[in-house]
Amino acid sequence: MALLNKAQLDKLKQKAGDLLNRTIDQHINLAVTGLSRSGKTAFITSLVNQLLNENSQSQLDFFDSVHQGRFIAAKRVPQKNLHIGRFEFEKSMSAFSLSPPQWPEPTNGISELRLAIRYQPQDSLLKYATDSATLYIDITDYPGEWLLDLPIMNQTYEEWSEFTLNLLKENPRAELSASFIDKINGIDPFEPVDEQKLADLAKEYTELLQSFRYKLGLSVIQPGRFILPGELADAPILQFVPFTNFDKIDRNAYQNAGDDTFIGMLRARYIEYKERVVRKFYKEHFVNFDRQIVLADCLTPLNNGPESFADLQTAINMIMESFSYGQSSLFSRLLSPKIDKILFAATKADHVTPEQHSHLVSLLNQMVYQTKHQLNYDEIEMKTLAIASVKASKAGKGKHQGQDIPVIQGHRLTDNKLITLFPGAVPAKLPMKEYWQDHHFNYHGFSPLESVEKHESLPHLRMDQVLQFLLGDKIK
Amino acid sequence: MSEVKEKYQQQILFDEVEIDKDKENLPQFQEQVVLDNETWQESDLIDVEQVVEASNTKKPSWLWRSALGVFSVLIVIETVEFFIAGFNQSPIIASLYGGLLFILSMIAGKTLFRELRGLRQFKNREQIKVAVADIYQEKSTRSANEICEKIAKQLPCDTQVDQESLWSDESEHALNDKELLELFSRQVLSKVDQKALDKISKFSTEAVVLVALSPIAIVDMLLMLWRNLKMVDEIANLYGLRLSYWSRIKLIKQVFVNMVYAGATELIADVGAELIGADLLGKLSARLAQGLGAGMLTARLGLKTMHLCRPIPFDKDAPKLKDVRKKLLSQIKSLTERSSQSK
Numbered sequence: 001m002a003l004l005n006k007a008q009l010d011k012l013k014q015k016a017g018d019l020l021n022r023t024i025d026q027h028i029n030l031a032v033t034g035l036s037r038s039g040k041t042a043f044i045t046s047l048v049n050q051l052l053n054e055n056s057q058s059q060l061d062f063f064d065s066v067h068q069g070r071f072i073a074a075k076r077v078p079q080k081n082l083h084i085g086r087f088e089f090e091k092s093m094s095a096f097s098l099s100p101p102q103w104p105e106p107t108n109g110i111s112e113l114r115l116a117i118r119y120q121p122q123d124s125l126l127k128y129a130t131d132s133a134t135l136y137i138d139i140t141d142y143p144g145e146w147l148l149d150l151p152i153m154n155q156t157y158e159e160w161s162e163f164t165l166n167l168l169k170e171n172p173r174a175e176l177s178a179s180f181i182d183k184i185n186g187i188d189p190f191e192p193v194d195e196q197k198l199a200d201l202a203k204e205y206t207e208l209l210q211s212f213r214y215k216l217g218l219s220v221i222q223p224g225r226f227i228l229p230g231e232l233a234d235a236p237i238l239q240f241v242p243f244t245n246f247d248k249i250d251r252n253a254y255q256n257a258g259d260d261t262f263i264g265m266l267r268a269r270y271i272e273y274k275e276r277v278v279r280k281f282y283k284e285h286f287v288n289f290d291r292q293i294v295l296a297d298c299l300t301p302l303n304n305g306p307e308s309f310a311d312l313q314t315a316i317n318m319i320m321e322s323f324s325y326g327q328s329s330l331f332s333r334l335l336s337p338k339i340d341k342i343l344f345a346a347t348k349a350d351h352v353t354p355e356q357h358s359h360l361v362s363l364l365n366q367m368v369y370q371t372k373h374q375l376n377y378d379e380i381e382m383k384t385l386a387i388a389s390v391k392a393s394k395a396g397k398g399k400h401q402g403q404d405i406p407v408i409q410g411h412r413l414t415d416n417k418l419i420t421l422f423p424g425a426v427p428a429k430l431p432m433k434e435y436w437q438d439h440h441f442n443y444h445g446f447s448p449l450e451s452v453e454k455h456e457s458l459p460h461l462r463m464d465q466v467l468q469f470l471l472g473d474k475i476k
Numbered sequence: 477m478s479e480v481k482e483k484y485q486q487q488i489l490f491d492e493v494e495i496d497k498d499k500e501n502l503p504q505f506q507e508q509v510v511l512d513n514e515t516w517q518e519s520d521l522i523d524v525e526q527v528v529e530a531s532n533t534k535k536p537s538w539l540w541r542s543a544l545g546v547f548s549v550l551i552v553i554e555t556v557e558f559f560i561a562g563f564n565q566s567p568i569i570a571s572l573y574g575g576l577l578f579i580l581s582m583i584a585g586k587t588l589f590r591e592l593r594g595l596r597q598f599k600n601r602e603q604i605k606v607a608v609a610d611i612y613q614e615k616s617t618r619s620a621n622e623i624c625e626k627i628a629k630q631l632p633c634d635t636q637v638d639q640e641s642l643w644s645d646e647s648e649h650a651l652n653d654k655e656l657l658e659l660f661s662r663q664v665l666s667k668v669d670q671k672a673l674d675k676i677s678k679f680s681t682e683a684v685v686l687v688a689l690s691p692i693a694i695v696d697m698l699l700m701l702w703r704n705l706k707m708v709d710e711i712a713n714l715y716g717l718r719l720s721y722w723s724r725i726k727l728i729k730q731v732f733v734n735m736v737y738a739g740a741t742e743l744i745a746d747v748g749a750e751l752i753g754a755d756l757l758g759k760l761s762a763r764l765a766q767g768l769g770a771g772m773l774t775a776r777l778g779l780k781t782m783h784l785c786r787p788i789p790f791d792k793d794a795p796k797l798k799d800v801r802k803k804l805l806s807q808i809k810s811l812t813e814r815s816s817q818s819k
Contacts, residue, residue, distance in 0.1 A: 061662045
């Protein structure tokens with residue numbers, strides 16, 4: 001009799017547990033935010049790799065659930081949106097397992113993945129219901145170039161043109177863009193539109209953007225689809241340019257201009273781009289985030305000079321604006337206001353010596369201070385870390401002029417030669433203008449350290465702290 | 477302008493590909509101004525320590541000191557005179573006395589040495605704790621690596637084997653001092669914590685059973701005293717503190733002061749839930765409930781000892797009474813079940 005009761009009780013307990021598990025939604029939608037080349041794909045690959053290959057060798061001591069032995073396992077499960085590409089984890093991992101290893105290829109489309117983490121609950125209510133609970137994580141990978149389109153959503157064509165014109169006229173861009181501005185100024189905006197001419201102009205503008213991006217190393221590149229069109233290549237929706245001569249034209253005439261005039265067509269295409277491309281991208285992929293990580297590479301802009309650094313600062317603040325300013329009105333409507341934790345990560349921390357990490361952190365803090373200020377007011381938990389998703393160098397010490405100094409060693413990205421160097425100090429805050437005139441920074445890029453097989457975990461720097469900050473409070 | 481110019485170190489490229497992995501005692505390679513700052517901080521640190529020491533060891537007044545001096549001079553003169561007189565009158569007895577004095581002074585010296593060593597270890601541990609706290613507050617210049625190695629050297633050798641295999645892997649981790657300490661705490665000391673917790677649960681189970689079995693209150697008390705002292709000793713040993721008489725008294729004093737200062741709220745929060753458990757158990761057996769109370773107090777004492785002995789303070793997941801209780805209750809349950817089965 002007693003035995004029967006016990007069996008019944010167990011069954012009942014399990015049923016109740018299942019029910020509770022279904023009611024309590026254990027789910028995180030992680031926003032991995034970063035401009036292009038800031039290391040989003042490497043970050044996601046490393047994150048997935050660390051979780052999938054968790055074992056006694058993995059270095060995740062700061063991730064509490066692993067440290068306490070409550071982490072059971074993680075696996076990849078079918079994603080939520082079937083019409084969106086699958087994140088090619090295997091492909092990126094195989095880049096790391098080549099000999100010599102390489103960085104994964106840059107992303108040129110949107111992809112998604114969903115991970116399920118199984119763990120033993122310890123503190124939460126779940127403990128009373130089940131022995132093991134599951135946490136689902138959704139991550140979206142997308143080209144960083146597209147991220148900068150988000151601010152466009154809140155600008156009319158007129159505002160956007162004005163903003164872009166100001167950028168084009170300012171220093172790093174002025175030289176390259178002068179002829180383009182002259183060309184636009186020479187066009188009568190109310191003449192009937194010639195589509196071929198418009199296409200040529202858009203092509204020229206795209207080339208201009210590309211040289212800003214690759215020659216000058218700038219970050220504010222709008223519209224982002226121009227340099228990475230994805231499936232929209234050559235569509236007329238990508239054939240528009242900012243109009244640079246708004247001061248000279250009659251506002252009423254502009255308002256009344258039909259779609260068959262030059263300016264009217266530009267406006268129509270801009271609005272179409274804004275609604276059909278940007279807002280769609282935003283609505284599909286930038287809603288319902290719970291957690292956000294902002295990846296920023298501070299070293300490359302330092303290499304490129306003060307303008308590039310200032311541009312990165314502008315870009316990050318522009319992006320963060322489209323995440324934060326809705327908190328009162330727009331945000332709460334479009335974005336769920338649930339992002340309750342933000343991690344700012346200075347990537348490529350392994351490209352400088354360890355004692356410079358604190359400077360890297362304060363440099364990033366300086367870059368995002370406006371945003372942080374706003375978020376602080378909204379009582380959002382924030383942290384800044386210097387990380388390396390996949391470690392590309394070894395830290396040690398070397399002798400220089402009879403003195404021991406900290407150095408790093410790794411394979412240089414350009415020629416894959418093993419070099420040992422002290423890469424230079426990182427300024428804890430942005431140097432004055434005078435400093436740039438006779439100095440410049442020159443941090444080298446590195447290839448991944450050693451080839452890593454698919455079943456091994458990638459060497460990393462502070463990924464465990466990232467995991468703990470982003471997921472730790474849900475796995476307990 | 478010139479200041480700005482010198483501000484950032486330029487990069488240095490090396491020809492040799494040899495890299496020295498040994499990172500300890502690495503001087504900070506930075507600009508001149510910062511170096512000056514650091515030396516200033518170092519001296520400041522020493523000053524603070526000296527001040528603390530000076531305030532801790534109250535020097536006795538010169539009157540007492542002179543009295544002590546005269547007294548010891550007198551003793552020496554007395555002894556010398558005794559032996560001179562003794563060798564003149566009866567050399568055999570005097571040499572026996574001499575032998576006795578020698579043996580006694582050997583014993584006393586040995587004890588004194590052990591006491592001093594214990595006290596010094598204890599003081600060392602306190603200093604490490606101060607250094608660790610400094611690193612946590614980011615005002616220390618001592619490297620975390622150095623501190624970790626110092627702690628590791630003091631740990632019992634079976635833990636050392638564990639930690640060497642783990643710790644050396646991690647040494648190429650490019651982490652800052654605070655993170656290094658935390659890593660050490662998580663990788664090495666957490667193993668020690670586990671052992672200490674096992675010890676505590678073992679001793680509290682013993683306390684439960686012994687108190688439940690013993691018929692007289694005075695026996696309870698004596699048993700508790702004996703077991704608790706032994707537990708404090710063993711826990712301290714696990715954390716690499718070999719206690720001598722005075723250092724033990726110091727530690728126990730600290731433990732009790734800590735427990736008193738913990739106050740009623742913590743006591744209720746800590747013991748409250750356990751008392752409910754005891755209440756349930758009380759329905760089974762009044763004696764066992766009594767024993768459980770004693771066991772819980774033992775566990776509490778053990779945990780406080782852990783807190784005081786641990787060189788790096790616990791981060792957020794400090795062991796709580798409930799961790800011990802789980803083990804303890806399961807052990808007691810198995811005991812009672814076994815006894816009821818054997819009936």
